[in-house]
Amino acid sequence: MVCAMFSTRVENKMTQTPILDVQNLNVRFDTPKGEFHAVKDVSFTMGREKLAIVGESGSGKTQTGRAILGLTQGRITADRMTFHGSNLLGLSPVAWREIRGRRIAMVMQDPKYSLNPVMTIGDQLIEAGHRHIGTISPRQRSLEMLEAVKIRDPLRVFRAWPHELSGGMGQRAMIAMMLMAEPEMLIADEPTSALDVTVRLQVLAILDDLVKTRNMGLIFISHDLNLVRTFADRVLIMYGGRVVEELPARDLYSATHPYTRGLLACAPEVDNPKKRLAILNRDPAWANPPPRGGR
Template identity: 60%
Template sequence: MTLLNVENLRVTFRTEAGPVEAVRGVSFNLGRERLGIVGESGSGKTITGRSVLRLIRPPGKILADRMEFDGIDLTRADEKTMRGLRGRRIAMIMQDPKYSLNPVMKVGAQLTEGLRQRDGMSAADARKKAIEALEAVQIRAPERVMEAYPHELSGGMGQRVMIAMMLIPGPDLLIADEPTSALDVTVQAEVLAILDGLVRDRGMGLIFISHDLRLVARFCDRVLVMYKGKIVEELAARDLMAAKHPYTQGLLNCLPRIGGSQGPLPSLDRDAAWAL
């Protein structure tokens, strides 16, 4: 079943040097599956994710032939409808816990804010639900974390708090923007297992945005490779090692590997034609 359908998405920003198209005609479908979007910084992957939630500040402009989530036309929906979707049905985990959590609010207050305001829960019920959410992301001392300020948490803990916060309303679609790039490999594996469980148990759709090609190949079902605002290749994750596009191949080859040669790493020779 298709949860999200995007056709010919374009995002333009006005700059002093004239309009810049950050996303140039991106189309994809998403079911209840794990879709990876990979590319380097500036490739438009984050902007694509934010566009689904219409989180592009004017004068940035989102244009699409079609952008539909569960039968709702996102290109025409009014702000009230969008507010109803954001967080509740479509959630986004932002890249950096340092900048995405409120620095002057305790974690507990941030986690329960939505439950109290939106769902009208009592303080005690909201607290109980928040603690459950922290336990669901494998935080071992949830009571202590509830009382902590974001700066008192490590990057991994902060990232898990954000995941917990996004998962409390039980969204149908989760957009995760580099959710693990601030984490150590061992913690990374735990966070991925949590996300994986949610896709499987809750039947959630997941858009996983990352610059880490190998990670995406291992974790997702399908991968879109973006370069300068365009999808240059779409493939099943298991076929990533057999990627055809020279950009995808170049990204794979330039990573060092354990036991590889210590000689120069292959560099990525960009072809101007890729961006056409």
């Protein structure tokens, strides 16, 4: 149903053929206390665009991103999950290796935990691109990728150990690693949350430019509505495992769902001072399936 709405409303916004098509994705975890339903009937298609998935902790945004790469411990079911028309459901480990990191790459939140602390950045870059066949040496390619993410002294960073890099530098090195295999799609899970505000925007500019120049699709998972509004093309807002609203990022201020409106109202803004911040009154019904016939 979300799909039907989306194709009429936002079609013009999307770039022709979808790269990724997800219909009724569900992720469930078996816990000692019973089943936990983390992602509920999530549907979307995306092309070469910046699609943001926004929500608070526990909304299912990260699990949605991970399910696309089969990287969740939970049980994944879906009516359809295809990447360039080929099925992503029930792939063998060998088949996954052709996709993960090579055709769809992932950038995590904190470079401190996602870089290998006992390998130099250069060795990790070369390892990330080891299956890529090209005309230039892996070392040369690595240096080019470091340059592509606007690192001023690529050779120094190539030789450096992860602990010698600042947060922003580490995250750039991570993105460079993801680019080694020239993926068609990048899933970035809170890629800039650990960074200072100016560095954050610089890293986003790098991602933005890469989407444009390399014609990539980007799934940007974030909790920051203001950032998403100004950065992404299209936004899915998640609550309790469900997509409650979907709209073009620039129209975020005219969102209609009470959850989206509540989130916008409770954030302090620099140039729009409020006497008192609005409190979000959660309605458990938001996490239930929408009534038939639209919302």
